[in-house]
Amino acid sequence: MARLVIKNLVKRFGKTTAVSNLNLNVKEGELVVLLGPSGCGKTTTLRCIAGLETPDEGEIWIGDTLVNDLPPKERDVAMVFQAYALYPHMTIYDNIAFPLKMGKVPRREIDVKVKKVAQMLDIGKLLDRKPTQLSGGQQQRVALGAAMVREPKVFLMDEPLSNIDAKLRVHMRAEIKKLQKDLGVTTIYVTHDQIEAMTMADRVALISEGILQQYGSPSDIYSHPANTFVGTFMGSPPMNLIECSLIEMNGLLSLEFGGFVYKLNKNIAGIIERKAGGSKLVLGIRPEDLTLHLNQVEGSYEGKVSIMESLGRESIAYVGVGADILKIFVPKTLGFSDHIKVGDKVWVSFDEDKIHIFDKKSEKILIW
Amino acid sequence: MKDETKAAIICIAPAIFIIGTFTIFPIFYSFGLSTTDWDGLSPTMNFVGLSNYSTLISSGAFWNSIEVTLYYAVGVSIISVIASLALASLINRTGGRLASFYRVIYFIPAVTSFVAAGVVWKSLFSPAGFLSDTFRSIGLSPPNWLANPVLAMPALILVGAWMRLGFNTVISLAGLQSIPRGYYEKAKIDGAGALNRFRFVTIPLMKPIIFLLVIMSLVDAFLIFDLAFVMTGGGPLGATNVVGLLLYKNAFYYYKMGFASAIGVMVFAIVLIITLVQMKLFKFGRGA
Amino acid sequence: MNERGISQATVRNPIKRIAGMVRRIWVHIFLLTLGFVVLMPFLWMITTSLKPPELLHVSPYLIPTHFYLQNYVMAWGSAPFGRYYLNTIIVTIGIVIGQLFLSSLAGYAFARLRFPGRNILFLVLLSTLMVPIYITMIPSYLIIRTFGLVNTYLGLILPFVVSAFGIFLFRQYYIGIPKDLEDKALMDGCSRLQIWRHIFLPLSKPAFASLGIFAFLFAWNSFLWPLIITTDPNMWTIQLGLAMFSGVYGTQWTYLMAGTTISIIPAIAIFIILQKYYIKHLALSARLG
Numbered sequence: 001m002a003r004l005v006i007k008n009l010v011k012r013f014g015k016t017t018a019v020s021n022l023n024l025n026v027k028e029g030e031l032v033v034l035l036g037p038s039g040c041g042k043t044t045t046l047r048c049i050a051g052l053e054t055p056d057e058g059e060i061w062i063g064d065t066l067v068n069d070l071p072p073k074e075r076d077v078a079m080v081f082q083a084y085a086l087y088p089h090m091t092i093y094d095n096i097a098f099p100l101k102m103g104k105v106p107r108r109e110i111d112v113k114v115k116k117v118a119q120m121l122d123i124g125k126l127l128d129r130k131p132t133q134l135s136g137g138q139q140q141r142v143a144l145g146a147a148m149v150r151e152p153k154v155f156l157m158d159e160p161l162s163n164i165d166a167k168l169r170v171h172m173r174a175e176i177k178k179l180q181k182d183l184g185v186t187t188i189y190v191t192h193d194q195i196e197a198m199t200m201a202d203r204v205a206l207i208s209e210g211i212l213q214q215y216g217s218p219s220d221i222y223s224h225p226a227n228t229f230v231g232t233f234m235g236s237p238p239m240n241l242i243e244c245s246l247i248e249m250n251g252l253l254s255l256e257f258g259g260f261v262y263k264l265n266k267n268i269a270g271i272i273e274r275k276a277g278g279s280k281l282v283l284g285i286r287p288e289d290l291t292l293h294l295n296q297v298e299g300s301y302e303g304k305v306s307i308m309e310s311l312g313r314e315s316i317a318y319v320g321v322g323a324d325i326l327k328i329f330v331p332k333t334l335g336f337s338d339h340i341k342v343g344d345k346v347w348v349s350f351d352e353d354k355i356h357i358f359d360k361k362s363e364k365i366l367i368w
Numbered sequence: 369m370k371d372e373t374k375a376a377i378i379c380i381a382p383a384i385f386i387i388g389t390f391t392i393f394p395i396f397y398s399f400g401l402s403t404t405d406w407d408g409l410s411p412t413m414n415f416v417g418l419s420n421y422s423t424l425i426s427s428g429a430f431w432n433s434i435e436v437t438l439y440y441a442v443g444v445s446i447i448s449v450i451a452s453l454a455l456a457s458l459i460n461r462t463g464g465r466l467a468s469f470y471r472v473i474y475f476i477p478a479v480t481s482f483v484a485a486g487v488v489w490k491s492l493f494s495p496a497g498f499l500s501d502t503f504r505s506i507g508l509s510p511p512n513w514l515a516n517p518v519l520a521m522p523a524l525i526l527v528g529a530w531m532r533l534g535f536n537t538v539i540s541l542a543g544l545q546s547i548p549r550g551y552y553e554k555a556k557i558d559g560a561g562a563l564n565r566f567r568f569v570t571i572p573l574m575k576p577i578i579f580l581l582v583i584m585s586l587v588d589a590f591l592i593f594d595l596a597f598v599m600t601g602g603g604p605l606g607a608t609n610v611v612g613l614l615l616y617k618n619a620f621y622y623y624k625m626g627f628a629s630a631i632g633v634m635v636f637a638i639v640l641i642i643t644l645v646q647m648k649l650f651k652f653g654r655g656a
Numbered sequence: 657m658n659e660r661g662i663s664q665a666t667v668r669n670p671i672k673r674i675a676g677m678v679r680r681i682w683v684h685i686f687l688l689t690l691g692f693v694v695l696m697p698f699l700w701m702i703t704t705s706l707k708p709p710e711l712l713h714v715s716p717y718l719i720p721t722h723f724y725l726q727n728y729v730m731a732w733g734s735a736p737f738g739r740y741y742l743n744t745i746i747v748t749i750g751i752v753i754g755q756l757f758l759s760s761l762a763g764y765a766f767a768r769l770r771f772p773g774r775n776i777l778f779l780v781l782l783s784t785l786m787v788p789i790y791i792t793m794i795p796s797y798l799i800i801r802t803f804g805l806v807n808t809y810l811g812l813i814l815p816f817v818v819s820a821f822g823i824f825l826f827r828q829y830y831i832g833i834p835k836d837l838e839d840k841a842l843m844d845g846c847s848r849l850q851i852w853r854h855i856f857l858p859l860s861k862p863a864f865a866s867l868g869i870f871a872f873l874f875a876w877n878s879f880l881w882p883l884i885i886t887t888d889p890n891m892w893t894i895q896l897g898l899a900m901f902s903g904v905y906g907t908q909w910t911y912l913m914a915g916t917t918i919s920i921i922p923a924i925a926i927f928i929i930l931q932k933y934y935i936k937h938l939a940l941s942a943r944l945g
Contacts, residue, residue: 052839071371073845085840089858098854102845146844372769375848379765380777382758383818390815391784394795401794408798455690461683472931473691476698479927480920481877483895487902487916488697491704491909498700498717530694538935539942580942591788594879598899612880615790620884629794636791643786 002063002153003028004049004186009058011044018044020210022058026203031180031187033201035194037233041210042190046156049188051075062153073102078147079156083163084139086131086146092118093127096145103150117145120179137168144176148183155180155187161196173199194234198222206230228358231284237316237327239284243360246272246279255283255357258322260301265352272357284356290328292317293347294336300347308340315340321348395636401629408625420630429606429614430631434638436521437610441589443525444532449581451529452536453574457566459537460544467541475534482531486598489527490514493599514600517607524599524608528589536581543577544570576650583646587639611635705913712909727914731901734911737918739890740897747812747882747893748875754817755871756864762818763826764852768838778827781820789880797884807888816875822867825940829863830856865933866940869926876923894919 004026011019019041026032034042047053049060051072060067067075078099086095093114100110118124121141131139140160147155160176161169177200180187191197197204198218206213206221206229214226225231225239232238244257253269255262262283264272272281293300303321315330317340326348330340340346402420406413424430459470477485492498493513503510513523547570555565571578593612596602602609602617611631619628692699699718705727706720731737765771766778796815805811833856841851879895886892892900898919905912927934 050839050843052842072843077843079840079843081836081840083834083836085834085836087837087840087855099844102850146840150844372848373771376765376769376771376774378849379761379769379852383762383781383823384777386758386815386818387781387784387820389799390796391787391792391820392780394792394799395787397795397798398791455687458683458687462680462687466684466687468931470687470691471935472928474694475927475931476695476924479873479923480698481879481895481923483877483879483899484916484920485697487898487912488701490902491912492697492700494907496713496907501713501717530697533694535938538938542939542942577942584942591790594895594899597879598902612790616880616884619794625794629791632791632794635788639786639788 002186003061004154004188005059005061006045006049007059007061009045009048009060010056011041011048011053012056018210019048019055022207022210022212024205024212024215026186026188028186029184030202031177031189031200033197033204034188034190034207035192035197035201035204035233036207036213037192039209040207042192042207043158045207046079046158046188046190049154050077050079050156075154076150076152077154077156078150078152079158080140080143080147080160082159084131084143086139086142088131091128091130092123092134092142095131095142096149099146099150113149114145117149120148121145136164137172140164140172144179148179153186155185157187157189159191160189161191161193176200194236198234206233208233225284225356228282228284231356231358235286237287239286239356240290240324240326241358242283242285242322242324242326244281244283246281255281257283258324260322262350268357278359278361280360282358282360284358285326285350285354287316287327287329289351289354290326291349291351292319292328292330292334292340293349294340296347297349300349303346303348305340305342305344305346308342310338317346319346319348398629398632398636401626402633404626405624406626407623408619409623413626416626420627421634423627424630424634429609430634432606433609433611433614436606436608437590437592437612439521440525440528440592440608440610441586443522444528444589445582445585447525447529448532448536448585449578452533452540452581453578455533455537456540456544457570459541471534471538471541474537477531478534482592482594483598485527485531486595489523490599493523515604517605520600520604520607524592524595527595527599528592531595532585532589536585539577539581540574543574547573579646579650583642587642590639590642591635701913701916704909705917707910709908709910724910727910728918731911731915731918735897735901735915737894737897737901737915740892740894740919743809743812743891744876744894746809748872750809750813751816751875752868752871754813755819755822756868758818759822759826759867760857760860760863761852762823763828764830764856766823766827767830768851768856769848781823784820785824793880793884800885807886807891809891811885812882812891812893815881816878819867819871821941822871825867825937826860826863828940829860833859862933862936865930866937869930869934870937872926873923 004024006022006024009019009022009024010017022041022045024032034045036042044053048055049062051067051070055068062075062077086092087098090098096114096117097110100113105113114127115124118127121144123138123141123145126134126138126142131142134142140163143160157176161172164172173196189196189200201218203216204218204221205215208229214221214230216224221230222234225234228241232241242257244255244262247254247256247261249261249263253264253272255264291300296302301321303319303326305317306320306325307318309316309318312332314332317328317330319326319328328348330336403415403417404413405416405420455470455474459467494500495510495512499513500510511519513519551569551573552565555569560568591612592610593616596608596610596613597616600608602613611634615628615631615635618624618631696718703716703718703720704712706723706725707714708722708724708726711722766774800806800811800814805814837855838851841855846854877895878893879899882893882896883899886896889897889900898915901915902912905915
């Protein structure tokens with residue numbers, strides 16, 4: 001295992017820049033998730049680390065070695081592909097043994113290693129079969145095995161769980177995470193699924209359009225998003241964004257939106273005054289940080305229910321407040337979630353500690 | 369990706385070498401040879417410019433060759449394409465259950481060589497042969513097919529079409545089976561009977577395939593050699609002296625390699641023209 | 657409509673159903689009869705080959721009732737067909753293996769390797785498919801003669817050991833193999849050629865069958881090239897031998913048909929066994945046209 005460092009990585013395809021000046025520092029044994037929507041450049045980055053693509057600019061370091069000019073086989077990295085990439089004409093045994101065979105490892109040693117990996121992944125009974133005879137989950141484990149058997153410095157995983165059905169995915173997430181911890185191998189994991197990122201990552205690198213948006217622990221990225229993209233990408237349903245203007249009222253800085261005013265407390269006001277580039281701001285608040293009230297409560301804003309979605313354990317209320325529709329979690333425990341109807345008048349209050357204020361133009365966070 | 373280039377060189381070098389040596393280089397060499405009077409044996413050859421070509425153009429034998437070859441090619445092409453379309457339609461009609469079986473049956477002649485076919489048919493056509501016997505048995509007096517200048521080529525055409533039938537039927541069948549049933553159903557609903565459906569659905573949709581079949585059969589038939597060599601040797605009186613035979617005889621019997629090369633170049637030109645015309649027409653056909 | 661092309665309305669109406677069945681039976685009868693007619697020459701051939709010479713003009717003509725194998729013994733010995741078989745087998749094996757191996761390699765390169773000039777080279781390759789043998793045969797003959805390869809197996813095999821069509825076929829086939837497998841192989845430590853050897857080659861069986869049978873038939877039935885390359889009767893291939901045999905035994909049909917049968921049996925056998933692949937191959941060559 002080794003650490004991985006990416007410096008100023010740039011990769012272009014024709015006129016489009018897939019990865020733009022990416023810098024990433026991965027610690028030994030860490031599981032870092034490259035997260036982002038389709039086409040954001042995360043897979044391209046992964047392939048550059050693997051050696052399947054050549055960077056146009058930048059450096060990739062694995063351990064103490066600059067690997068830019070090394071072909072994949074000399075980088076000591078192993079990759080698990082989205083569609084498993086199991087050789088259909090070989091048995092499972094041969095599939096796992098293949099990289100060792102290419103590395104001219106003696107046959108007896110190959111046998112020991114393959115059987116060990118098979119046992120770890122509980123696929124020992126499948127060794128004589130061919131890939132087409134296996135289920136999706138089994139194939140996936142074989143793919144993992146073929147990567148593990150090489151005992152590489154870095155594991156690369158390209159959306160390994162996308163082709164697995166939802167229920168199995170939950171189980172596999174935990175398995176992969178445990179496996180990674182047990183083996184202690186530095187791992188780069190690509191996915192577009194934020195839940196995978198949240199549950200599996202030591203750190204998350206959120207990428208959009210080739211640019212790194214934020215790099216930090218899952219809780220960090222969730223609670224302290226660096227910009228509106230991060231704020232809305234993480235969390236489901238996404239963070240509510242309310243466009244507002246900075247005004248001064250009665251000597252206090254406040255945010256005005258849709259006819260409502262939110263008074264900023266002194267600390268926040270101070271910071272905003274210093275950092276704000278203009279008077280147009282965006283207030284961000286997550287659905288779980290809003291509270292729905294059936295009666296007017298101090299500091300709450302009046303709104304009208306436009307949609308109610310019941311998820312069993314909780315409901316999501318879509319409430320029109322001013323010009324915005326806010327998504328609000330209404331836990332069953334409150335007791336009234338079944339009684340709210342579309343069109344009802346309700347009141348919404350904000351959890352002051354949890355508001356995020358972004359600059360509208362730069363979309364960057366000013367305060368959380 | 370220098371690695372890829374190195375590997376590619378290893379992979380394609382043998383192919384490039386062989387094709388370069390035995391296809392590409394010969395094309396140019398033939399052009400060159402055709403401007404000489406070389407006999408294929410002497411250590412020297414003389415440049416004669418385009419005189420071989422002028423000889424060819426004024427040669428009755430050459431034009432006769434072209435004529436009979438075209439006669440053969442067009443005959444085989446038309447007969448085999450029409451027959452194959454009919455056959456394929458019928459096979460399709462049966463609901464496709466025995467389709468593979470029929471395909472194999474009609475294809476067997478195509479699998480045997482033209483030499484074998486020629487030998488068998490020559491025997492059948494001979495005055496003491498099966499066909500003649502059959503004629504006599506129904507009271508007709510059979511001609512000596514292969515010795516008759518008028519009937520020799522039709523006999524060859526029959527054999528040629530017989531050989532070509534299987535191939536064309538396979539392709540026609542594939543084409544017919546690729547027409548979505550929906551078109552026929554709609555036509556039926558619109559009130560079209562079987563004949564009209566054939567006319568307004570089958571034929572238009574099969575146009576590209578029919579065109580393809582005609583051209584392929586034509587070019588392939590134009591290159592006939594084995595059959596003519598074995599069945600008639602070019603006679604009687606040059607009635608079956610196809611271009612291939614003419615070239616062969618000039619090169620290897622009359623020792624006129626320069627002259628024969630000119631014939632080769634002419635054949636190449638003819639095939640090229642047919643192919644280019646086909647490509648142009650095909651584009652229009654596609655558009656329509 | 658259901659798969660048999662019978663509309664639902666027809667299925668329900670019993671009269672229509674019977675009429676449909678009757679129609680189809682007629683079509684089958686016609687097709688079978690026509691099939692019989694098409695195969696008649698071969699039936700005659702086999703029957704004649706199994707008749708003692710005196711019964712040549714005696715019916716039955718199309719169904720063997722005698723099994724006079726003397727004709728075959730005679731044909732085999734006199735020609736000598738045994739020698740022709742040997743020659744043809746050697747040449748055919750050479751051509752088939754050559755074409756399969758080299759087409760696979762080259763097809764792989766065109767499908768999966770990036771190298772300068774790839775597209776132009778491929779177009780040139782494809783264009784050679786249009787070139788008729790008549791413009792290449794004299795120079796090819798001269799080349800073979802210059803290198804002393806007249807009357808040799810090498811001379812018979814060499815010009816055909818590569819097939820542009822085969823390269824096209826393998827390229828098409830290999831383009832369909834998922835790129836992931838290649839990427840994985842690269843990461844597993846394979847060189848480009850090892851990828852061909854360990855991944856593409858083992859997956860090539862259907863393409864091998866398709867090209868293999870086509871190459872076999874081409875080699876087995878080839879006549880013109882052996883004709884101009886061999887002057888020594890000991891080097892004749894089977895088609896050449898048959899043509900010469902028919903020149904000598906022109907009207908002794910019982911022997912002649914025995915000889916002919918001998919020369920076409922392997923081709924027919926291979927075809928019947930592998931016909932599925934051959935038909936697929938045809939569809940591809942049609943698309944190419």
